[in-house]
Amino acid sequence: MRNRISILKYFFLAVWSIIVVGVPLWMVIINSLKPLREANKLELKLPEQWSFSENYIKTMVEGEYFKSFLNTLLVTVVSVVLILVIGSLAAWVFARAKSKTVSVFYYISIAGVLVPPAIITSIKLLKEYNIHGTYIGLIVFYISYLLAFSIFFTTGFVKTIPIELEEAAKIDGSTQLGLFFRIVFPLLKVSLIKTAILLVLIIWSDFYYAFYILGGGTEMGATLNMSLYTFASSYMFQTNWNLIFSGVVLASLPLLVFYIIGQRQIVSGIMSGATKG
Amino acid sequence: MRLFRSFGRRNYYLAAPALIIILGIFTLANILNFYYAFTDWSIYKDEVSFVGLENFYVLTEAGHIWPDLITTIKYAISYMIAVNIYSLFIALLLEKKSRINNFFRALLFIPILLSPIATGYIFKGILSSKGVLNNIINVFTNSDISIQWLGSVTFTLFIVSLVQAWRASGIAVLIYIAGLSTIPEELIEAAKVEGANYWQIVKNIKIPLIGPSTTINICFNLIGALNVYAFIVAMTNGGPGRATEVLNIFVIKSFSSGRLGYATAGSLILFLVVAVFAFILIPILRKREVEL
Numbered sequence: 001m002r003n004r005i006s007i008l009k010y011f012f013l014a015v016w017s018i019i020v021v022g023v024p025l026w027m028v029i030i031n032s033l034k035p036l037r038e039a040n041k042l043e044l045k046l047p048e049q050w051s052f053s054e055n056y057i058k059t060m061v062e063g064e065y066f067k068s069f070l071n072t073l074l075v076t077v078v079s080v081v082l083i084l085v086i087g088s089l090a091a092w093v094f095a096r097a098k099s100k101t102v103s104v105f106y107y108i109s110i111a112g113v114l115v116p117p118a119i120i121t122s123i124k125l126l127k128e129y130n131i132h133g134t135y136i137g138l139i140v141f142y143i144s145y146l147l148a149f150s151i152f153f154t155t156g157f158v159k160t161i162p163i164e165l166e167e168a169a170k171i172d173g174s175t176q177l178g179l180f181f182r183i184v185f186p187l188l189k190v191s192l193i194k195t196a197i198l199l200v201l202i203i204w205s206d207f208y209y210a211f212y213i214l215g216g217g218t219e220m221g222a223t224l225n226m227s228l229y230t231f232a233s234s235y236m237f238q239t240n241w242n243l244i245f246s247g248v249v250l251a252s253l254p255l256l257v258f259y260i261i262g263q264r265q266i267v268s269g270i271m272s273g274a275t276k277g
Numbered sequence: 278m279r280l281f282r283s284f285g286r287r288n289y290y291l292a293a294p295a296l297i298i299i300l301g302i303f304t305l306a307n308i309l310n311f312y313y314a315f316t317d318w319s320i321y322k323d324e325v326s327f328v329g330l331e332n333f334y335v336l337t338e339a340g341h342i343w344p345d346l347i348t349t350i351k352y353a354i355s356y357m358i359a360v361n362i363y364s365l366f367i368a369l370l371l372e373k374k375s376r377i378n379n380f381f382r383a384l385l386f387i388p389i390l391l392s393p394i395a396t397g398y399i400f401k402g403i404l405s406s407k408g409v410l411n412n413i414i415n416v417f418t419n420s421d422i423s424i425q426w427l428g429s430v431t432f433t434l435f436i437v438s439l440v441q442a443w444r445a446s447g448i449a450v451l452i453y454i455a456g457l458s459t460i461p462e463e464l465i466e467a468a469k470v471e472g473a474n475y476w477q478i479v480k481n482i483k484i485p486l487i488g489p490s491t492t493i494n495i496c497f498n499l500i501g502a503l504n505v506y507a508f509i510v511a512m513t514n515g516g517p518g519r520a521t522e523v524l525n526i527f528v529i530k531s532f533s534s535g536r537l538g539y540a541t542a543g544s545l546i547l548f549l550v551v552a553v554f555a556f557i558l559i560p561i562l563r564k565r566e567v568e569l
Contacts, residue, residue: 009370010377017384020443024399025387027409031402042408090295093288105292109299111307114496114555115548116504119525120532120540121309125302144302147295176288205392208506208525212532225394229511232398241402248395255390263383270448271455 032245039242063231064221079142087150095158112148133215157191313541320535332542349523353502356438368453386447397511456490492562
């Protein structure tokens with residue numbers, strides 16, 4: 001009986017996974033390999049005529065693929081690293097302080113977890129600071145908004161670390177900053193990995209903020225998603241599905257590769273302490 | 278140097294970088310929203326002057342912002358319900374630790390690796406009138422339909438919300454599984470001994486005891502969906518008509534046409550809606566969490 005149920009369950013899961021994950025991915029990949037007329041029929045058949053190199057070379061060249069990729073990588077890595085370091089410094093302060101004033105600042109800092117950034121006035125501020133339309137401006141914006149998540153997750157985590165560890169180091173006469181990087185930061189590993197995964201997913205996938213902070217132009221090569229949007233929009237009038245889909249494949253590839261390499265850590269990282277905080 | 282030392286005994290200064298950058302942009306921008314929403318700020322004038330509630334009146338009369346607000350709320354609630362029911366269902370199927378379950382968890386996680394823009398284009402291909410879905414239906418039923426899944430004034434909004442749920446469900450499933458794994462095995466065994474069936478165990482033990490996971494999944498998903506932009510842009514761009522025009526689309530349309538006062542008014546309304554939802558929801562859900 002139990003066996004039969006479990007066979008039924010996995011049969012359902014297999015069919016379901018094919019429908020919800022397999023079919024959409026297959027559709028994108030297979031139609032990105034067809035010439036225009038065939039791809040526009042939007043069928044799941046194998047190509048009668050393969051058009052791999054034509055589609056992908058055109059997409060890579062016109063969409064300035066490598067430039068987009070490197071820009072996205074740079075923005076994501078710099079933002080995530082800075083958010084984790086600056087955020088956990090602040091989280092350490094907030095977790096250990098007992099003063100009321102400090103906890104007011106804690107709540108101000110984590111507001112971004114709940115309320116959205118104000119895009120129009122943020123653009124105005126970035127213009128005042130002379131960094132609107134630049135990658136530095138975009139990175140600063142991400143940090144300002146997403147620090148909330150890093151502080152929120154990490155503060156809860158620091159509270160679970162026994163304070164005695166820090167007091168022992170204090171007697172050694174270490175400075176606060178030294179104490180933080182020698183003792184506290186390494187202990188945050190689990191929490192930092194989880195936060196980093198979520199931040200990478202958010203920043204890498206972002207289109208809205210990147211598009212308007214980098215100038216709202218239709219400039220190719222700015223980030224992967226902006227290039228995909230600009231590229232696809234220019235082909236949407238004639239709906240060249242083969243090129244739109246090869247754009248989708250190329251834009252999605254880096255994160256898929258990243259996932260295949262680190263799949264185990266990513267899945268368990270998200271589950272670790274998911275119910276805390 | 279000595280001053281620095283004594284100051285350094287407290288670690289407060291280490292929070293300064295975070296506070297400066299948060300206050301300087303995120304906080305200040307949200308505060309400025311409360312001012313500019315009541316001005317005639319636009320790119321066509323050099324001066325910005327206070328106009329009171331005029332933006333909100335004009336927006337009401339022109340009939341855009343309130344329907345957009347309703348659209349946004351409908352979208353977010355529909356998305357939140359879909360993603361939670363579906364993810365909890367899948368999590369219950371995959372809660373036990375085993376090789377095959379790990380495989381399915383990893384497989385069903387994949388959609389979140391596609392960006393909202395990429396997801397939007399994929400489903401535009403699936404849902405267009407000559408798209409893959411209609412083709413599949415036609416092959417199986419031997420008919421020749423061409424339903425415009427993205428062209429309906431009533432249903433398209435919900436269909437787009439299901440697409441977003443499709444993408445986000447992988448994470449929600451993992452959060453539910455993490456919650457389920459904290460339930461002590463003895464509790465389930467005891468209930469089985471008492472003669473409880475599977476559905477009773479799910480309803481009376483599992484769902485009440487995964488409160489923290491439910492709180493996270495409801496709050497973050499609802500808030501995230503109120504702030505939706507890229508899915509809509511990629512799939513319908515607010516259409517057909519204004520059927521899927523959410524607040525962020527309104528904000529960007531006003532921004533692009535240079536009427537920055539309107540844009541900030543829309544942005545302020547979005548802020549207030551999210552804040553109201555957050556402050557109502559979180560205490561309710563927290564109270565309902567059953568702690569062991």
